[in-house]
Amino acid sequence: MAKTGGTARAATAALDSLDFALDRGSPVPLYYQLAQQLEAAIEHGVLAPGNLLGNEIDLSTRLGLSRPTVRQAIQSLVDKGLLVRRRGVGTQVVHSQVKRPLELSSLYDDLESAGQGPTTQVVRNEREPASPDVAAALAVAEGSEVIVLDRLRLTHGQPVALLCNHLPATLLDLDTARLESTGLYRMMRTAGITLHSARQTIGARSATAEEAARLDEEEGAALLTMQRTAYDDTGRPVEYGTHIYRASRYAFDFQLLVRP
Amino acid sequence: MAKTGGTARAATAALDSLDFALDRGSPVPLYYQLAQQLEAAIEHGVLAPGNLLGNEIDLSTRLGLSRPTVRQAIQSLVDKGLLVRRRGVGTQVVHSQVKRPLELSSLYDDLESAGQGPTTQVVRNEREPASPDVAAALAVAEGSEVIVLDRLRLTHGQPVALLCNHLPATLLDLDTARLESTGLYRMMRTAGITLHSARQTIGARSATAEEAARLDEEEGAALLTMQRTAYDDTGRPVEYGTHIYRASRYAFDFQLLVRP
């Protein structure tokens, strides 16, 4: 029985009237079903920022779940930054509606190609011996064969970026036509490669005459540069990229979460 | 009993000889003690990349812990990107030794001030009415009082960055002397504010004449720009920063983890 005497306690009311539909026959885990429905409730404003979630014991008995299962669902949303737990207080919805985390920032952007807005022209798709820096980044022997990919990214018909990517030659076959229609990222996933982490360095410098010409900028214009090594779920490097963006038309936008 | 017949199985051997010292009297959780010691073993190379960790059941009985506790320890390292779990296979150390994740990239850097290398001069530390963009970022009323902080970051006596930060006026008191010796980040922590997440936009542009003069660059030199809003653990914005870095002396370097 909740204390519904004052307005201060009303924060929990929203959840009381919520009922979650859990399908035990479904292959999707119960904690995940609960997490998704909680997330949806938060996203749709049914659970407003600051709302208390009610204690875990009540919630678990009400849902017919064990407490660890409910905790697992809640924890996943805490990890996403949607909920906050406070010992002795409760679990509440985070105040600022931080939108979609965008997860891998430009990573998907850069590797994708399909989609409405941006298009990508494959300028070069070959194999060549690895230079020292490429070999180091991909953890292969210097001089061993690697895939080199040069692409030009356009939005609204305007050049935005020069993308140069290197991949281990043994990783997959890259058909240029499929590459332009499907995107590198999807082709990697199809080949059973799941990206897991990436290390990025973002800097800036002035455009050379050649870069300026290719990007339709003035010589000396500010460019954003990015170097990235991406790793699969076993920690093996699967992609090394050196990208150049027109600063006048592109910026990196991402969210950081602090792990406690 | 492990099958120690072949060399292929030797991967587990390293762990067998490891013994972990768990202190049940300590206030630090058992799963955390285990996680720290596993991480140390990985860092020191006792557990080499690719090594299997041995199954969770054995590990738990050997350590005198329950399986969920062991799983919690392992999971925390999986989240850090140090371990990989594969159903039907086992848990193994990730191949690439991805160094310290650096977590919040330049966030701590920018907010810190103490330390040997970089120093920070507080150029301005005042309160003023919030401009529209500042008010929006900090979720306060337009025109309400906010703290404005202008700082100059130096390394080796050379200017590196112009840092402009805005904070809600009610958040804390910023003594300039303490600010230069302690750093903004530590002062916020001391005030009970724990950073939780941040939203960043990184771009580039050419230096104006004034910026060039203050940063000891040529006019038109490439600059890195960064805008950030940082949130505490309740999701309230606690800091809004507009920073300018000399691209010739500074780059952002960070690691991204893909959440599965």
Next chain:
DNA sequence: GAGTGGTCTAGACCACAAT
């Protein structure tokens, strides 16, 4: 078929925060 991690349960005690 054997071994692995993935999920789930039904309890328990503790530390911390508010009242």
Next chain:
DNA sequence: TTGTGGTCTAGACCACTCG
């Protein structure tokens, strides 16, 4: 003192991978 989340236990069954 009461209620909350934080931690921990000792089992269970399932899904997947591999030989």
